[in-house]
Amino acid sequence: MTDFGYTLSRSSTVNLDEADRSLWLRLEKLEPDLRLCMACGSCSASCTAAELGGMSLRKVILDLDRGRDPAPIVSACMLCGKCSMVCPRGINTRHLILSLCRIYEKK
Amino acid sequence: MNDRIASGFAPFVIPFVVGMVFVLGYCFYALVKILLQLPREDRVRFLRSLVTPRCIWKNVRDIFCDCLLHVKLWRRNPLLGYMHSSIAFGWFMLIVLGHVEVMLFVPHRIHFLYYPIFFNYFVAETSETIQGAALFFLMDFFLLIVLSGIALAMIKRVRSRWFGLRRTTRPSLLDRVGLYSLWSIFPLRLLAEGFTAHISGGSFLIVPLNWLFRQFLGNDMNMLPTWWAYSAALCVFMCVLPFTRYMHIPAEMLLIPMRNAGLTIRHPRRGLARVEVFSCPGCGVCIDACPMTVKKANTRDATVYLNRQIRRGNERRIEEISDKCLLCGKCTAVCQVGVEGPMLRVAQRATRHYGLEPDFSGLDTAPVQNNMERFEGAPEGERVAYFAGCMTQLTPGISRSVESVLKKAGVDYRFIDRDGGICCGRPMLTAGRFHQAWQLIRKNSELIRSSGCNVLLLSCPICYKVFREHYRLEGIRVVHHSDYFHELMEQGRLRVEKGDLTYVFHDPCELGRGSGIYEQPRRVLGCAGYLTEAEKNRRESICCGGSLGSLTLGFSQREDITKAALRNLTEGGPDVVVTACPLCRSTFRRYADRPVWDLAEALDKQST
Numbered sequence: 001m002t003d004f005g006y007t008l009s010r011s012s013t014v015n016l017d018e019a020d021r022s023l024w025l026r027l028e029k030l031e032p033d034l035r036l037c038m039a040c041g042s043c044s045a046s047c048t049a050a051e052l053g054g055m056s057l058r059k060v061i062l063d064l065d066r067g068r069d070p071a072p073i074v075s076a077c078m079l080c081g082k083c084s085m086v087c088p089r090g091i092n093t094r095h096l097i098l099s100l101c102r103i104y105e106k107k
Numbered sequence: 108m109n110d111r112i113a114s115g116f117a118p119f120v121i122p123f124v125v126g127m128v129f130v131l132g133y134c135f136y137a138l139v140k141i142l143l144q145l146p147r148e149d150r151v152r153f154l155r156s157l158v159t160p161r162c163i164w165k166n167v168r169d170i171f172c173d174c175l176l177h178v179k180l181w182r183r184n185p186l187l188g189y190m191h192s193s194i195a196f197g198w199f200m201l202i203v204l205g206h207v208e209v210m211l212f213v214p215h216r217i218h219f220l221y222y223p224i225f226f227n228y229f230v231a232e233t234s235e236t237i238q239g240a241a242l243f244f245l246m247d248f249f250l251l252i253v254l255s256g257i258a259l260a261m262i263k264r265v266r267s268r269w270f271g272l273r274r275t276t277r278p279s280l281l282d283r284v285g286l287y288s289l290w291s292i293f294p295l296r297l298l299a300e301g302f303t304a305h306i307s308g309g310s311f312l313i314v315p316l317n318w319l320f321r322q323f324l325g326n327d328m329n330m331l332p333t334w335w336a337y338s339a340a341l342c343v344f345m346c347v348l349p350f351t352r353y354m355h356i357p358a359e360m361l362l363i364p365m366r367n368a369g370l371t372i373r374h375p376r377r378g379l380a381r382v383e384v385f386s387c388p389g390c391g392v393c394i395d396a397c398p399m400t401v402k403k404a405n406t407r408d409a410t411v412y413l414n415r416q417i418r419r420g421n422e423r424r425i426e427e428i429s430d431k432c433l434l435c436g437k438c439t440a441v442c443q444v445g446v447e448g449p450m451l452r453v454a455q456r457a458t459r460h461y462g463l464e465p466d467f468s469g470l471d472t473a474p475v476q477n478n479m480e481r482f483e484g485a486p487e488g489e490r491v492a493y494f495a496g497c498m499t500q501l502t503p504g505i506s507r508s509v510e511s512v513l514k515k516a517g518v519d520y521r522f523i524d525r526d527g528g529i530c531c532g533r534p535m536l537t538a539g540r541f542h543q544a545w546q547l548i549r550k551n552s553e554l555i556r557s558s559g560c561n562v563l564l565l566s567c568p569i570c571y572k573v574f575r576e577h578y579r580l581e582g583i584r585v586v587h588h589s590d591y592f593h594e595l596m597e598q599g600r601l602r603v604e605k606g607d608l609t610y611v612f613h614d615p616c617e618l619g620r621g622s623g624i625y626e627q628p629r630r631v632l633g634c635a636g637y638l639t640e641a642e643k644n645r646r647e648s649i650c651c652g653g654s655l656g657s658l659t660l661g662f663s664q665r666e667d668i669t670k671a672a673l674r675n676l677t678e679g680g681p682d683v684v685v686t687a688c689p690l691c692r693s694t695f696r697r698y699a700d701r702p703v704w705d706l707a708e709a710l711d712k713q714s715t
Contacts, residue, residue: 033661046500046501048497048500048527048528048529048530049530051474051475051527052470052471052472052474052475052529053470071463074463074465075463075464075465075466076465077465078467078529078530078532078534078535078547079530079534079535079538079540079655080497080498080530080534080655081497081498081534081655082497082498082500082501084662085498085501085653085690085693086501087662090661090662090663091662092659092660092661092662094534094538094655094658095430095658095659098461098538098658100463101461101462101463101464101465102459102460102461102462102463103462104461104462104463105462106462
C-alpha cells in the first residue's frame with residue numbers, strides 16, 4: 001500500500017444494539033444529573049488532570065453512553081472539583097465520578 | 108452525731124445500690140472495650156500520657172473546668188453556663204461533702220457505698236452536732252444551688268431562647284425518662300431530708316422545711332416513702348444513663364485525657380470516635396451553627412444527629428449525613444465537648460468500597476516538570492515558589508495580583524504551576540480516599556522540591572491546610588499569602604496607601620478554623636482601607652457554601668447557604684467583600700450584590 005503520510009481514521013461508529021450500556025443505566029439511577037450533560041466540555045477544558053492523565057469528564061460521559069469502558073480515563077481524576085465550579089448545568093460532577101468508581105466492576 | 112440504725116442498713120438503699128453497681132459496671136465494661144478498640148500505638152500513647160505528670164495536671168484541670176464548671180458554656184451564655192455548672196458542680200460537692208461527713212462522724216461506715224448519699228437518714232443529732240454546723244450549712248447550700256439549676260433546666264424546656272438556643276434536639280423517649288428522673292432526684296432529696304431534719308439535724312434549708320411540715324403533719328409517716336422515692340429516682344437515672352444522652356457525663360471524662368494524649372479518629376465507630384459520639388450531650392448548638400441548616404433545611408444532618416444515628420446504628424442515615432457535610436468545622440468550633448463532626452464523617456467516607464481505585468503512583472509528571480519555572484542553582488536568601496493550586500487557576504485575577512504584589516515588593520519568586528500542576532490532595536483526603544491522596548502528596552512533594560525553593564507561597568487555604576498538615580517538606584517554609592503579605596508590609600518591603608473603601612473580611616473555613624489565621628488578613632486590610640466586622644466572624648464565620656467537603660450537596664442546594672453567608676457579611680454595608688480563598692471568591696461572586704475580591708486583589712490596588 002502506498003504511504004501517503006496519513007491514514008484513514010478508525011471508524012468510530014457506535015452500534016447501540018451491540019453496545020453494553022448497563023453501566024450508564026446503573027449510574028443514571030444513582031445520578032439523574034447525568035442526563036443534564038450537554039457535552040459542552042467546560043469540565044474538560046478546566047481539568048487539572050487532563051494534561052497529566054488524559055482525564056475528560058465529557059469523554060467519560062460520552063463513553064458510558066456508548067458502552068465503552070470509562071476506567072482508563074476516569075481513573076486519572078484527582079477530584080479537585082474545578083469541573084463542578086464551571087459546569088453550566090450545575091451537575092455535581094465529583095459525586096458523579098465517585099458514584100461511577102463505586103459501581104464500576106472489573107470485566 | 109450518732110448512728111441511728113444499728114445495722115447501718117435500710118431496704119430503701121437497694122434501688123440506689125443496684126443502679127450504682129449497674130452504671131459503674133457498664134462504664135468499666137465500655138472503658139475496657141474502647142481501650143481494646145484503639146490501635147496498639149494509640150493505646151500505648153494514651154496509657155503513657157496517664158502517668159506523665161504534665162498530662163495528669165492538664166487532665167485534672169480540663170476535667171474540672173469542662174465537666175464540672177462548664178467554663179466554655181459560661182462564655183457562650185451565662186444562664187446556660189450557670190444551669191450546667193450548678194447541677195454538675197453542686198452535685199459533685201454534695202457527693203464529696205457526703206463522704207467528708209461520713210469520715211468525720213461515722214468513719215466505720217465509710218466502706219458502705221450508700222452511706223454518704225443517705226447520710227441524713229442514718230444519723231441522729233447529738234450535742235456534737237455543732238461541730239458539723241459548717242458542713243450542714245454547705246450541704247444545704249449546695250442542695251439549693253442544684254435545685255436552682257434544676258429550676259432553670261425546667262424553664263429551658265419552654266424558653267430555650269433565654270439560654271441562647273434557637274433550635275435544639277427533640278429528646279428520645281429514654282432521654283425523657285433520664286431527664287425527668289434527674290429533675291426529680293433533688294426535690295425528692297430536699298423532701299426526704301426535710302422530713303428527717305428533726306432527727307438528723309440540718310441547716311438553713313431543711314430545718315425550716317421540717318418545722319413547716321411538722322406544723323400540719325403529726326407523725327413521721329412521710330419519712331420512709333420519700334427516702335424510697337429518692338433512692339428509686341437515683342436508680343432509674345443510673346439505669347437509663349448508658350442509653351441516654353447523659354452518657355456524655357462519663358464519656359467526656361474519658362474524651363479529655365484521650366484528646367490531651369493527642370489521639371486522632373482512625374475509625375468512624377471504634378475507639379476515639381466512639382468516645383466522641385457518646386460525649387455528645389445532644390444540646391443541639393451545632394444545629395444553629397451549621398451553615399447547611401439555613402431556612403430550616405438539612406436540620407437533621409447536623410453533627411448531633413450524626414452522633415445519634417451512629418449510636419442507633421442507622422447505616423443509611425449515617426452515610427447520607429457523612430456525605431452531605433461541607434466539613435467547614437463550625438460545629439466543632441461551637442461544641443462544648445469538641446466533638447469532631449467533620450473527622451467522624453471523613454473517617455466514615457474512608458470505609459467505602461470502590462470498584463475502581465485509581466493509582467497515581469506511576470503518574471508521569473513530565474508535562475508539569477517541563478513547563479515549571481524553577482530556581483537554577485541555589486541563590487542565597489529567600490527563594491519563593493508560588494503554587495497557585497487548582498482553584499486559583501480558575502480565578503486568574505488572584506494569581507495576577509499575587510504576582511504583581513510580589514514584584515512590587517521585589518521578591519525573587521517562581522510561579523511553579525503557571526501552566527498547571529497536580530492537585531494538592533486535599534479534595535481526595537476529604538472524600539476519604541486516603542491512599543490516592545497520599546500518592547498525589549508524594550508526587551507533588553517531588554515537584555516542589557525540584558523547584559529549588561525554600562518558601563512555598565500559597566494563595567489557596569485548601570492547599571495551605573494540606574501542605575501544612577500532611578506534606579513533609581523539610582527546609583521549605585509553607586506560608587499562605589495573607590500571612591506572607593502581612594510580613595512584607597511589616598518589613599517595609601511593600602508600601603500600602605490607605606484607600607477610602609470599606610472592607611469586610613470573610614474568614615475562609617480552612618484558613619480560620621482550619622489553620623488559625625485570623626489576624627494577618629485583617630491587619631493587611633486595615634492598612635489598605637477601613638475594616639468592618641461581620642456579626643459572625645473568626646471562629647464562627649459562616650462557610651461560603653462552595654466547599655469541596657460536601658460530596659452530595661448540589662449546585663442549587665448551595666445557593667441558600669451562600670446567600671445566608673453573604674447576608675451576614677454585608678449587613679454592615681461594606682463596599683467590598685474580601686476573602687482569602689479562590690473558592691470562596693468564586694462562590695460569593697455568583698450571588699453578591701457588590702464586588703468580591705481576594706485579599707491579594709485588594710492589596711494590589713492599594714500598594715506601590
